[in-house]
Amino acid sequence: MAKKSRKTASQYSESKSKVGISLTPTGIGLLTQMAQNTGLSRSELIERIARGNIAIACQQASMTIALENPPQANETSPNNGATKSQTKIQVIEGKQPVQTDVSEPGGSGVSQEDYQSLQQQAKEQANLIEDLQQKLAQQKSETAEQTESYQSLQKQAQEQGNLVKKLQKQLADQKSETAEQTESYQSLQQQAKEQSNLVKKLQKQLADQKSQTAEQTESYQSLQQQAKEQSNLVKKLQKQLADQKSQTAEQTESYQSLQQQAQEQGNLVKKLQKQLADQKSQTAEQTESYQSLQQQAQQQANVIEDLQQKLADQKSLATQQVESNQTLQQQAQQQSNLVKKLQKQLAEQQSQAAQQVESNQFLQQQTQDQGKRIAELERQLSEQQSPANQAPESYESLKQHNQEQEERIATLQKHISELKRWATIGKTEFNKRLNRRWF
Incomplete structure (x- = not known):
């Protein structure tokens, strides 16, 4: 149901009225996409479709x-949309071929080729815009570089200006x-001229001095010859003087040594004289002591x-005593050896004992065991011989059993006698060895 219309201003000679319509989401989406592609609003798109300014071509359309x-x-319609000119509306059922080109005047349909060409142009324009943007960026970077280079050039120009000023100042100073x-230089030239005159004078004086020097050289050489001869003479005299000094020193030393020897000999003579006097007195004393010593020696000889x-x-x-001691030692050695032998024999006897x-x-244990076995056999024999403790057997079996028992008893008696003999022998041997031990 249509809502109440509300008039709005438009680009047409008549005002627009707001109309409410109902569409599916798909229809709303397609209408919105068409409006965006054509650059129109949805109401303007519907307006132009209704006026026939925009034709929608579709191969699946079932009605045209x-x-x-x-x-x-610019036409107005005072009677609710009725136009002055007679507009005929014809509805054609069924599918109609799609026209790619609209040649009617006032038509605004766009063909596929035009659309593709427009897309190609838009793409080329986008590429061109990108190229222009890149060029603009390059120009900006170049401009920045030029600005930097310009600033550096300005700085260099300023430095060069300062350098020029310095050079100008240096040039003025130079x-x-x-x-x-x-x-x-002029004063130096004057001085050089004066010095040249002075040099000439000096050269003349130098020539005069050379002649004088030659004369002095000859006299100097003769003086050198004389000085050399005098030097040789002085050396000879010095050598002779040194020889005389050494001889004098040697003579002085020998004289001093002779004086010292003479003094020592005088002292020695005095000592010898004193010793001689002492020896004389000692000789007298020794003569007396010698006589007494001779007497003592005679007595000592007797002693x-x-x-x-x-x-x-x-x-x-x-x-x-030595011989007797050796004999005693030999006897003691023999006794020691005998004691060792006896100790060894005693140890052996103890081990044997x-x-x-x-x-x-x-043997005693075996004897006891044999006695027990004999007692056991006798008990068994007594039991076998008693008729009350035996079951009735045949005469032959009893006879054979008794014979076996007798043989066993004889064997046991033989073993007992043998054990007794060995016990007697062992006791006798033990007593003999015990007697030897006590001996």
């Missing part, structure tokens, strides 16, 4: 509406220095003879 004498934009140098006699007696006695004790204990 054809308009004849469509209304112009000009003033050149003027001063020119003046000094020595007595002592020698006693010593000979003691030597013979000592020899006898221990072995015999063990063997006797073993």
